[in-house]
Amino acid sequence: MSRRRCWPLLALPLLALPLLLSGCFGGNLRPLPGLNQRLAQLGASHDPQLSGRWLVLIAGRQGRQQVQLLDLERGLPVPLPGLNRADSQPISVAVDQQGERLVVVRQRDDRTELVLHRRSLMASEAIPIEPAGIPRGINLSADGRLLAVEVSRGGLWQVDLLQLP
């Protein structure tokens, strides 16, 4: 067989290699239909964080966005008395693995504030940003004691780590 005629035969395995590799090492994500149906009922949603049996996210309809906490074992949203306020818009949210501590960045009037909410107390308190800055993204360790905050200061994004009491 001439060299020119062999080319397609040689090229075929090379072209198929990426597909074979993706088949071996990749994975089609398997949706969780029951929980996804529950999530769809909340309307548009964003900024999810998973911890333990909990999923926290921001969701709502017609521009009215709220922090929502879902118990994934029961497949149900959990009430959050004392957290969502009519005069504020949540930007990002995190939860610990006990579902007890929630940290929220929210816009209230013309301020962006960082708050720690304890579910058992139904109470929130502000976490000061020092030196002053504007918080955006947050992430919480599973025990809820260590908080990483993305803060804008003087045009630069920085990461602060805070040990919570």
Add this chain to the structure above:
Amino acid sequence: MLSAGILLTACGPLGLRRQPAAPLGLGAETREQPALSGDGRLLASLVERGGRTTVLLQDRRSGQVLPLRHLRRQQPHSSPSLSWTGRYLAVLVQQGPHRQAVIEDRASGRLQPLFLPAGREPQRLSLAPDGRRLAVELLDNGQRRVELFDLSALLEPDLAPGQLQSGGGPGVAP
């Protein structure tokens, strides 16, 4: 040179202890989208490397940069998320014109591409600390929507010490 993070101030109104993210010794640089491992030992964040947004994994206390075998390319990276010990790092990478969710398994050295249903563009990820589930914020017909996916057939669990492999694990309602 890498150096340990320094405790800045002792107590605020909440009794907070502040610690800057472990410095890189490269002067002031922008750092975004922090993600802690479930045990709080590791910190992933996004930094600029050669003008490209790249995920960086560090030991939180020492600042030591930990190697990521597969994540030196396919920038910009976004939305890093870590499992309990940091064995798994989920992140969005650029694959041609699309964003692709991938998980690097630091224990086996494998990269696991995750294929979403067609036509849905991932915007943000959150990996459950035990590695069993992934929450993905998707853009679907211009609307942001969060969906949950089961990873239990793809990943070994990354469990906290003492956590049972079967059952609900941690997270008993208060």
